[in-house]
Amino acid sequence: MTVGCVAFAVVNNDDLSFLELLPSGAAVDGEGELVIGGCRLRDVAQRYGTPTYLIDESNLRSTVSGFRDALNAAWGNGRVHFASKAFPSTAIYRLMAEEGVGVDVAGGGELQMALAAGVDPETILVHGNAKTDAELAMALGAGVGLIVIDNFDDIDRIERLTERRQSVLVRVIPDVRPDTHDAMATGQRGSKFGLSMPDAEEALKRIRRSPRLHLDGVHTHIGSQITDLAPFAEAVAAISALGDFDTYDLGGGLGARYTYLDNPPTPQAWIGCLTDAARRHLPATSRILVEPGRSMVARSGVTLYRVVTVKHGEPTFVAVDGGMGDNLDVSLYGQRFEATVANRLGWGKPVELVGRHCESGDRLVAAAPLVDPVVGDVVVVAATGAYCFTMANNYNGALKPPVVFARDGATRLVVRRETYDDLLARDETG
Numbered sequence: 001m002t003v004g005c006v007a008f009a010v011v012n013n014d015d016l017s018f019l020e021l022l023p024s025g026a027a028v029d030g031e032g033e034l035v036i037g038g039c040r041l042r043d044v045a046q047r048y049g050t051p052t053y054l055i056d057e058s059n060l061r062s063t064v065s066g067f068r069d070a071l072n073a074a075w076g077n078g079r080v081h082f083a084s085k086a087f088p089s090t091a092i093y094r095l096m097a098e099e100g101v102g103v104d105v106a107g108g109g110e111l112q113m114a115l116a117a118g119v120d121p122e123t124i125l126v127h128g129n130a131k132t133d134a135e136l137a138m139a140l141g142a143g144v145g146l147i148v149i150d151n152f153d154d155i156d157r158i159e160r161l162t163e164r165r166q167s168v169l170v171r172v173i174p175d176v177r178p179d180t181h182d183a184m185a186t187g188q189r190g191s192k193f194g195l196s197m198p199d200a201e202e203a204l205k206r207i208r209r210s211p212r213l214h215l216d217g218v219h220t221h222i223g224s225q226i227t228d229l230a231p232f233a234e235a236v237a238a239i240s241a242l243g244d245f246d247t248y249d250l251g252g253g254l255g256a257r258y259t260y261l262d263n264p265p266t267p268q269a270w271i272g273c274l275t276d277a278a279r280r281h282l283p284a285t286s287r288i289l290v291e292p293g294r295s296m297v298a299r300s301g302v303t304l305y306r307v308v309t310v311k312h313g314e315p316t317f318v319a320v321d322g323g324m325g326d327n328l329d330v331s332l333y334g335q336r337f338e339a340t341v342a343n344r345l346g347w348g349k350p351v352e353l354v355g356r357h358c359e360s361g362d363r364l365v366a367a368a369p370l371v372d373p374v375v376g377d378v379v380v381v382a383a384t385g386a387y388c389f390t391m392a393n394n395y396n397g398a399l400k401p402p403v404v405f406a407r408d409g410a411t412r413l414v415v416r417r418e419t420y421d422d423l424l425a426r427d428e429t430g
């Protein structure tokens, strides 16, 4: 039996269960139309075309401030950094800055976007397991607050390139393997990210001796889409063995809710777990940083598609005008999503909701219980706010979708749809 059928069998057979996966405030209006941020989804699809990423701006702001307030309440000396790889666009960077959180960037491109959005460099933290000279020079030139040392070459490079004393953290592998997809686990021995405990000790010694680096503390991040809190506490205990520091960055990784069956911890519970562990293992005066990505943005986003064709049979295939060009999570991680027709919520006969790309693996939702899908319907996939925009691509020459914010019944375009001219713009035609 497929995962979809399991979900179908055990959830409350309530026509409106889909709303639980959407931003809070999502509703069905008197005409049966799904509404997010006060906007009817079929109207948004009509106005901006499909596929389109739609973000509920109020829900995103309240999620972000929820993380911020939870950390402030649990640990006076702390800061939330949005792991911007989860949604790297200037509108999102700007929103994060407005909500009083910092950002982490991995690579020159994310740094450029954060700076273009007006993020205070002091609140930018730079990651990467392969930072180039050019990227480090850019980060140093911008005056970023913290650079996370991933390897000994980072130390050599910063010492060579910096003109002022740069504050750094050392990324440590705590030897903790959370229960998540292999490609998302980063805390286990042998991870490509960070340094083993003995190597970290060596790096810490070198940095303490360096006149050009200032050692702020240590960093750890054990992976992504983690729904069991215990490994987070284990990681805090593990890194405490390295000694006392001013700053501990405890990473991100909290899981998001994608399906009817998922039940991830709340941000408050996650931060409570981290700070309880910090109280047990870390100095009371230290500064705690966290870097959530997925859990901050996933639920605020949906993707709107239009049905292009319905092929009846066993199974029935409902093909839409997007797919793995705008959502790689399914093929990369086997992530399950849920979907509905925008003006017919409920439980229909399960169909295979597939994309338009030339791969059998281009399936958005297996056994999706869509109600009577027909050509032209707007289909909504829930919880696509994290990493889908990030990994959008031009497979089969697909144009990357726009991003639209909805709030209080109004929409605004924050990233336009790609055009065929964009597709051709880099090609040398001579």
Ligand SMILES: Cc1ncc(COP(=O)(O)O)c(C=O)c1O
Binding pocket: 083, 085, 086, 104, 127, 221, 223, 224, 225, 251, 252, 253, 254, 291, 292, 293, 294, 295
């Ligand atoms: C160093 C680091 N911090 C934070 C994150 C954010 O993780 P998540 O989106 O699961 O919260 C990642 C993503 O994998 C990461 O590599």
